[in-house]
Amino acid sequence: MQIDLFSDNSPNYPSGSPSKSPSESPFxxxxDSCQKIELTDGELVYCPDWLSAxxxxxxxxxxxxxxxxxxxxRMMGQYVTIPRLNAWYGDLGANYGYSGVRLPLNTWTSELRVLREQLLSTTGCRFNSVLANWYRSGQDSVSWHSDDEPELGENPVIASVSLGETRRFQLRHKTKREIExxxxxxxxGSLLLMLGKTQTHWQHQIPKTKRIIGGRINLTFRNIVNNEK
Ligand SMILES: O=C(O)CCC(=O)C(=O)O
Ligand SMILES: [Fe+2]
Known part of the structure; x- marks a missing residue:
């Protein structure tokens, strides 16, 4: 595979995509095995069989x-233990945190690097970091939020790879409550892309479930654009 790691493309825009009219998405x-899901003020692409079983x-x-x-x-002045495990991997300088937590930066493992290359060839997007989440059981979850930290830049492309147990992912519009x-x-093995203005206008969550289920690992590949912190 030929990859020009030093080309000067905007980090959140696919590099290898043919030119399109502005109304068309580069994605x-x-x-054909990917499904485009148009949202009001946002866009998702879901590829159920991105990886084999x-x-x-x-x-x-x-x-x-x-x-x-x-x-x-930190929530309302108190420290709360989050109901899942986290790990952060990325290029040197790709520092990231949310809700007052700064996650220690780990260097890429070979398997994470391979996935990042596969994402580059699927999407044309180059990611410099990945937030891993491990939901150990149905009691682990992530509550409503947007991936809208300033270091992700405007209209970030978030590529989310799921492994293990199937979990329900919900999205709600931030202001238009009439939208379901x-x-x-x-x-x-699925890949979900969150695109365009999705993070500006929508929140997402993985709710808890009472079903007795095994674990799920989710990898959200991101591109940190402001690395000086
Ligand atoms: O587990 C998921 O599918 C979502 C994870 C998520 O929203 C995040 O890491 O920001
Ligand atoms: Fe998220």
Missing amino acids: DSLS SESTDLYRVFSRLAWQQSQI TVALDLAS
């Missing part, structure tokens, strides 16, 4: 050995 040319099983096992930690976030919540069941 329209993704394979055996790749997904192997990667779940490999990634269960990432540098997991259980972070504490959107729900997607994110299967093992």
